Amino acid sequence: DTGVSQNPRHKITKRGQNVTFRCDPISEHNRLYWYRQTLGQGPEFLTYFQNEAQLEKSRLLSDRFSAERPKGSFSTLEIQRTEQGDSAMYLCASSWNSGGRDTQYFGPGTRLTVL
Amino acid sequence: AQKITQTQPGMFVQEKEAVTLDCTYDTSDQSYGLFWYKQPSSGEMIFLIYQGSYDEQNATEGRYSLNFQKARKSANLVISASQLGDSAMYFCAMSLLTGANSKLTFGKGITLSVRP
Numbered sequence: 001d002t003g004v005s006q007n008p009r010h011k012i013t014k015r016g017q018n019v020t021f022r023c024d025p026i027s028e029h030n031r032l033y034w035y036r037q038t039l040g041q042g043p044e045f046l047t048y049f050q051n052e053a054q055l056e057k058s059r060l061l062s063d064r065f066s067a068e069r070p071k072g073s074f075s076t077l078e079i080q081r082t083e084q085g086d087s088a089m090y091l092c093a094s095s096w097n098s099g100g101r102d103t104q105y106f107g108p109g110t111r112l113t114v115l
Numbered sequence: 116a117q118k119i120t121q122t123q124p125g126m127f128v129q130e131k132e133a134v135t136l137d138c139t140y141d142t143s144d145q146s147y148g149l150f151w152y153k154q155p156s157s158g159e160m161i162f163l164i165y166q167g168s169y170d171e172q173n174a175t176e177g178r179y180s181l182n183f184q185k186a187r188k189s190a191n192l193v194i195s196a197s198q199l200g201d202s203a204m205y206f207c208a209m210s211l212l213t214g215a216n217s218k219l220t221f222g223k224g225i226t227l228s229v230r231p
Contacts, residue, residue: 033218042119042206042221043160056216089158095217101148101167102210102217106160 004107006092012113013082020078021110025094032075033104034067036060037089049075050097082114117142119207121222128197129230135182136192136225138207146212149190150219151181154204163205166190167212194227202229 005024013019025032030051035043046065047057051072061067064082069075079086089111093104118141128134140149151163166174166181174181182191194201204226208219 031217035219040223042208042223043219045218045220048216048218050215056218091160093160093219097217100212101165102212103150103162103165104217104219105162106152108157108159111158 004092004094004105006090006107006110008110009108010111010113012115014115015082015084017082018078018080019082019112020076021090021092021112023075023077023092023094023107025074025092026105029094029096029105030072031095031097031102031104032069033093033095034075034077035091035093037091037109038087043091046077079112082112084114087112087114117144117147117209117211117220119209119220119222121207121225123225125226125228127228127230128194130199131196133193133195134197134227136194136205136207136227138190138192138222140188140190140207140209142209142211144211144213148210148212149181149183150208150210151179151190151192152206152208152221153201154206154224156203160206164192197229199229199231202227 033048034046037043049069089109091109093106095104149166153161164176204224206224208221210217
């Protein structure tokens with residue numbers, strides 16, 4: 001078990017460009033979460049999947065953001081028409097949830113810089 | 116809505132000594148879980164310890180223990196025998212145990228520096 005992985009680790013882009021991040025969860029985990037962390041703050045919830053179904057999206061997730069988890073395996077987070085305010089660390093976490101306690105294990109994150 | 120408050124400024128501790136990191140929380144739900152994560156400068160959030168709201172005993176994991184005071188809504192992390200590698204940001208978080216979404220609500224974190 002190699003843990004949660006995320007790619008790329010760093011992404012620098014120009015305002016207005018589209019970017020896509022990938023998250024590979026721990027293989028037997030059925031839940032996958034995306035969070036965003038800005039400097040000096042704790043992570044904030046963006047969205048989560050139970051298997052392949054996206055069950056909740058935060059109001060932070062504007063219509064420029066879209067996430068998928070095809071076949072309940074890896075997940076992608078796409079940001080269209082990036083803005084400078086999108087600069088942040090994007091964290092992915094996975095867990096096995098059968099009701100009750102849900103311990104989430106995080107990946108190393110993707111740090112996005114929008115110029 | 117849930118809220119986590121971490122108000123300590125940067126904390127300093129001498130190597131091999133114990134340190135307590137404070138966390139208070141607010142929720143109207145009765146069934147919830149409290150978590151502590153460590154975030155080194157590399158950025159990865161590392162799970163340290165968990166306490167359920169119905170757990171009668173304080174959680175312990177190696178050098179980490181959680182001082183859970185339900186009536187005061189506090190869940191302080193105690194690190195014993197500090198090591199240089201403990202220098203990092205520490206985040207307290209909570210999630211509800213009822214309902215479908217177990218999203219974590221985090222505090223702003225505390226910076227811990229361990230002095231040799």
